[in-house]
Amino acid sequence: MLDPQLDADGNLIHLLSTEGLSKEQLTRLLDTGASFIGVSDRDMKKVPLLRGKSVFNLFFENSTRTRTTFEIAAKRLSADVINLNMSTSSTAKGETLLDTVDNLCAMHADMFVVRHESSGAPHLIVDHLRRTGRNDIHVINAGDGRHSHPTQGLLDMYTIRHYKGDFEGLNVALIGDILHSRVARSDIHALKTLGAASIRVVGPQTLIPTDIEALGVEVHRDLESGLKDCDVVIALRLQRERMTGALLPSATEFHGLYGLTHERLKAAKPDAIVMHPGPMNRGVEIDSAVADSPRAVILPQVTFGIAMRMAVMSVLAGGGA
Amino acid sequence: MKTHNIEIRGGRVVDPASQFDDTASVFISDGKIASIGQTPAGFKADQVVDANGLVVAPGLVDLSARIAGNIDAELEASVAGGVTTLACPPDVDPIIDEPELAERIVRHAEDVSQVRVLPVGAMTQGLAGTMLAEMSLLRDAGCIAVSQGRGLPADTKVLLRALQYAASCDVPVWLQPAEYYLSKDGIAHDSAWSSRLGLSAIPVAAETMAMQNVLSLAWETGARIHFTQISSAEGVALLRAAQDDGLPVTGDVAVHALHLYEQDIGYFDPLARFDPPLRGFEDREALRIGLAEGTLGAVVSAHTPRGVDVKRVPFAEAAPGATGIELLLALTLAWGESLSLPLRRSLLPVTAKAAEILGIDAGQIAVGQRADLVLFDPDAQWTVQESDLRSAGKLTPFLGRTLQGRVMKTLAGGQLVYERG
Numbered sequence: 001m002l003d004p005q006l007d008a009d010g011n012l013i014h015l016l017s018t019e020g021l022s023k024e025q026l027t028r029l030l031d032t033g034a035s036f037i038g039v040s041d042r043d044m045k046k047v048p049l050l051r052g053k054s055v056f057n058l059f060f061e062n063s064t065r066t067r068t069t070f071e072i073a074a075k076r077l078s079a080d081v082i083n084l085n086m087s088t089s090s091t092a093k094g095e096t097l098l099d100t101v102d103n104l105c106a107m108h109a110d111m112f113v114v115r116h117e118s119s120g121a122p123h124l125i126v127d128h129l130r131r132t133g134r135n136d137i138h139v140i141n142a143g144d145g146r147h148s149h150p151t152q153g154l155l156d157m158y159t160i161r162h163y164k165g166d167f168e169g170l171n172v173a174l175i176g177d178i179l180h181s182r183v184a185r186s187d188i189h190a191l192k193t194l195g196a197a198s199i200r201v202v203g204p205q206t207l208i209p210t211d212i213e214a215l216g217v218e219v220h221r222d223l224e225s226g227l228k229d230c231d232v233v234i235a236l237r238l239q240r241e242r243m244t245g246a247l248l249p250s251a252t253e254f255h256g257l258y259g260l261t262h263e264r265l266k267a268a269k270p271d272a273i274v275m276h277p278g279p280m281n282r283g284v285e286i287d288s289a290v291a292d293s294p295r296a297v298i299l300p301q302v303t304f305g306i307a308m309r310m311a312v313m314s315v316l317a318g319g320g321a
Numbered sequence: 322m323k324t325h326n327i328e329i330r331g332g333r334v335v336d337p338a339s340q341f342d343d344t345a346s347v348f349i350s351d352g353k354i355a356s357i358g359q360t361p362a363g364f365k366a367d368q369v370v371d372a373n374g375l376v377v378a379p380g381l382v383d384l385s386a387r388i389a390g391n392i393d394a395e396l397e398a399s400v401a402g403g404v405t406t407l408a409c410p411p412d413v414d415p416i417i418d419e420p421e422l423a424e425r426i427v428r429h430a431e432d433v434s435q436v437r438v439l440p441v442g443a444m445t446q447g448l449a450g451t452m453l454a455e456m457s458l459l460r461d462a463g464c465i466a467v468s469q470g471r472g473l474p475a476d477t478k479v480l481l482r483a484l485q486y487a488a489s490c491d492v493p494v495w496l497q498p499a500e501y502y503l504s505k506d507g508i509a510h511d512s513a514w515s516s517r518l519g520l521s522a523i524p525v526a527a528e529t530m531a532m533q534n535v536l537s538l539a540w541e542t543g544a545r546i547h548f549t550q551i552s553s554a555e556g557v558a559l560l561r562a563a564q565d566d567g568l569p570v571t572g573d574v575a576v577h578a579l580h581l582y583e584q585d586i587g588y589f590d591p592l593a594r595f596d597p598p599l600r601g602f603e604d605r606e607a608l609r610i611g612l613a614e615g616t617l618g619a620v621v622s623a624h625t626p627r628g629v630d631v632k633r634v635p636f637a638e639a640a641p642g643a644t645g646i647e648l649l650l651a652l653t654l655a656w657g658e659s660l661s662l663p664l665r666r667s668l669l670p671v672t673a674k675a676a677e678i679l680g681i682d683a684g685q686i687a688v689g690q691r692a693d694l695v696l697f698d699p700d701a702q703w704t705v706q707e708s709d710l711r712s713a714g715k716l717t718p719f720l721g722r723t724l725q726g727r728v729m730k731t732l733a734g735g736q737l738v739y740e741r742g
Binding site for chain 1: 511512513515516517518519520521522524587588589591630633634635636637638
């Protein structure tokens, strides 16, 4: 079965997942991101690469932050950006996802940025575009269910490369709610392809997906063993509704077992960086003292995120990575 | 009224019940089989059906086809698939939980078709799992058994009461084994594959726990249990153990589960969304072997016509199930072929064995039996296409696949009810 994000020649035409991308493709995306870093620092923050193109932000799940970063990225590439808050729009009136897509295609969309609560929703759109012969429209997955959030994965890789130079030999730990995390899955695939030495997932069994070892990770129940000699520590967001119930007894207990503190981070390498996809729950998955310390690179992640989203859009529009 | 005599001439007659497999003519008189091989005395054919190059087999018996809702179209699909007897599960719209509804389905089917339609009534009202349905009246209205649809009642005490009551009325209970809470929000097999795709999962334990509960209660109550759509290797093993212990319990498997497994979900193909979900590779192998060994008695189409509005949606939102009755024969033959089974064995779980589970006379070619026959070309290859399907549901993960074995003619109640154009 062909990876639907690639064309017959293996060029990237959609971005659906970090899985399936070659090391060269990932590296080219990161390099392209690097070339956009300067753009945001200039007085004139725009480049004309997507001039005349229409980018539709299709957010079926609310997210002001991610939507905003895509909007900024598209505008810095001189695209026209249309934001559609789908949770209150047509689907609430019973229109199907593909009806919505057809309508927007008729408005001459060039690119869809899709966030959806169902894993695989962007794949359905890509499959539909292919079936109906509209291969010139590109789809970027901005987060689908628990499956994938590839631009977050890419900006995480960018951040790691920025601070660590290379992926060879790196030990990386992802802490907390792996089960519901599309960020974790995106990071794992990218890290694997880019050659990280070890990838650990750390959390209670209730938050670790079944047989996740098959993705090439080590599972640790214990935070100290998971953090041992780590170069990169990625804390994941724990959704409020999952803090109490059958998955976890309480946020306090979770913090006691898996919350990142300076004390706990002593197990990691002294120069380990701490990342978080945001928004953070201070005092739950991460202590404020850690989040505000120099080893935390959480705000740079946001800045790099805009450059990486520009990179993805320009590579898709320019044809092939 | 004048007797209508039909001779089915020159076909290879395969009867799984008697293990008969030879070229012979079949003589039909008054809707019943009058003779096989020898021309009955004084028989004069009013109609000769040419069966040269075709296999003449008993009309298929399908223990699970959701035909209610669009009975006319689905019965057309049924005969195009060679199915002449079918059981319709209660989880259709409206739910078959009242005797009048069951009666209406039976009457409607009789009005438009020769296919024998046997509704399976709801075990609890509205399938809500709280109050018992009128099992005895449902049976009187034509229901062959009662069922809880997909899964078990959440409340095990209700299950106990239902089995006790069904045993008292001598109504068989067909259950799709899935523990309520473990299966409630899941859409895929719990495995590395669903972890990778980020799909909420149903562990095999949902099936085994349900089976263990039901088996314990079956010993306790004496209820007659049939497990429908067993999906896992562990489920097959539990069934085998219960049978070895002497419990008269039977089981079936969905025909798609003999061919597909979880990786056929591919990149979130909503057509591959089933309930129970497609499970692992080893599960599929165990189901194939379990059917060949006879632990699983029947194979069912699990025919569930679905429209594009509920199938061309994201995987998690897609309604489970697919059209299947027109693929039942070819997919069953493919299973038999892959295990090098003789035709008379391959056809057993869609004919005599399935009829035995129903507890009715059907699924065999024998003198005096209702003349329900399927005539198929065992060598014909065909590609599954939406335009070829008569069912109102056109969507199946087998679209585009080439299958071997094609229904050419179907007789039901001694009438030629289908002929491929």
